[in-house]
Amino acid sequence: MDCKYIWTNGKLVAAAEAQMNFLTPATHYGMAVFEGIRCYRTAKGPAIFRLREHIERLHRSATILGWRELPFSVGQLIEACQETVRANGHEECYIRPLLYLGGGGWNLNIDNGQAHVGIAVWSWNAYLGAEAAEKGVRANVSSFTRHHPNVVMTKSKVAGNYPNSVLAKTESVRLGFDEAIMLDTQGMVAECTGENIFIVRGNRVMTPPEGQILEGITRDTVMILAREMGLEVSAQPISRDQLYTADEVFVTGTAAEVIGLREIDFRTIGSGRTGPITQKIQQAYHAAVRGELPRAAEWLTYVPGR
Incomplete structure (x- = not known):
């Protein structure tokens, strides 16, 4: 994947540095919510399609899963998606925000864990084939x-x-x-x-x-x-x-x-x-x-x- 920078918990880092610890509870219990969003080349430059609706759904997904408080607002995550696309220099790309249980929650209680957020972008080919x-x-x-x-x-x-x-x-x-x-x-x-x-x-x-x-x-x-x-x-x-x-x-x-x-x-x-x-x-x-x-x-x- 041609992703050079990943936005993680409020800052851009080199993709190779955006690593999860083995003991991240999200990877053990599936406690994460995500979105799939696309940015397209337009006559006015790169534009992300229905970004607000996607980020609002991300927040709703987190609420459904049980989080009572989230570390970033809808507006902050919209700006973070724009920032990540810009930093990676893409005209067209796929955008993957992931909100996940980054620590705690080992007793299967989401109230005892911390929410983390990451955003990656990469080029995307035809999902079901070129033809x-x-x-x-x-x-x-x-x-x-x-x-x-x-x-x-x-x-x-x-x-x-x-x-x-x-x-x-x-x-x-x-x-x-x-x-x-x-x-x-x-x-x-x-x-x-x-x-x-x-x-x-x-x-x-x-x-x-x-x-x-x-x-x-x-x-x-x-x-x-x-x-x-x-x-x-x-x-x-x-x-x-x-x-x-x-x-x-x-x-x-x-x-x-x-x-x-x-x-x-x-x-x-x-x-x-x-x-x-x-x-x-x-x-x-x-x-x-x-x-x-x-x-x-x-x-x-x-x-x-x-």
């Missing part, structure tokens, strides 16, 4: 079920939640697929291992409701853009067989952006390539993140000094 946007990818319905919200709360990006996604993704890749689709505990479609999922039927775009999913910021962006394009958008329960008979299926996430699924469980979806509605949403999303839509002004935080 994924045009051709779409293959997926299967995983044998692993998405977490129940009363087991590990699903509205928080807790590091300890992600073995669920790792198990599903690894299984699917070993079976020859690109991504896994996870069902909720009622057997309805929830989300993929790192993306939210949508289906298209005619002029309607549908996505699973908020119950057991992570409410993705890219998901929210796409729903807004799709409505502005005149499409009917709804959040409603989706069954597994509705995936097979959809005109189009696509997934959304900060890393993946907007990617069509051309095949699910050996069943061809639509034409077997990224469909026309998905393509229009892809184009609108790519224009938004690069400041080419009027609405983008409220979504972009520019990196000063670059």
